[in-house]
Amino acid sequence: MDIRLINAFITVATLHNFTQAADQLGYAQSSVTSQIQMLEKELGVRLFDRLGKKVCLTPEGEEFLIYARELLCSWEKAKGLLSSSKFPRGILTIGADESICAAKLPKLLEEYHKQYPEVEFSIKIGSTDELEIWLKENQIDIAVLLDRAWHAPELKVEIQREESLALLVSPDHPLAYKESVFPHDVSNYPMLLVSHGCCCQNLFQAVMEDARETFRTMLETGSVQTLKQFAMLGFGITVLPLYEAHDEIAAHRLAKLNWAGKDLKLFIQVVHHRDKWISPSIEAFLKICEDIEW
Structure with missing residues (x-):
């Protein structure tokens, strides 16, 4: 056949x-x-x-x-x-969500390329659901994503690192200097959220529902830069991975709220199919993910 x-x-x-x-x-x-x-x-x-x-x-x-x-x-x-070469070469196909691709993947690939210049990259950006399908259908070799901990039986999580979400506002927002910010405080202000179905929005919504509080969405978009821009101009509160706003917080263009509600934590995960052959190029990628700070 x-x-x-x-x-x-x-x-x-x-x-x-x-x-x-x-x-x-x-x-x-x-x-x-x-x-x-x-x-x-x-x-x-x-x-x-x-x-x-x-x-x-x-x-x-x-x-x-x-x-x-x-x-x-x-x-x-x-x-x-049966390949005669054990040195990484060929094409490595990586799936990633939008946030990881923008903020984390470039540093990983820069280091990878320095060590293994013969490997070419093919990158597919998708949602968590799409990444799961692509792994199961063998359309990608490996996935790097931010989400709740995965427990799919066909997939193996090789690396899992906890990552905090942050509620971000302009420095002059009424909640910026509040000692403790609870779900009922947030419900009084418009929210600026990543598009429906994103893990950040899903987790925030679950936390608010658990506290029996509602919230109003003013803006919903897949663009993290747009969300940060609207927050900096004082239009509302955005919820993003903390790594997305380090520069803006350091420059005092955004302020991180002192969130006192239920933990807003997700995990950066590096995943492959359980039956996938771990080629030299995949093995090298996993080692770089473990060895460097990203």
């Missing part, structure tokens, strides 16, 4: 779209369609139902997808073990 057929099948099954799968694989759509037809003929079953532009797995396709992923992982492991 041609491993390219397996890869095409997994890609179409993930994206539910032949055109997008072809773009990702770098093939013509007709080639991907032909590959799937060849695989279906070899297996003697129909793998997809095509409902207009929507592509859905048949029950047989759902069952085969489990084995296809295992086959692809085994192929990569075998290929890597």
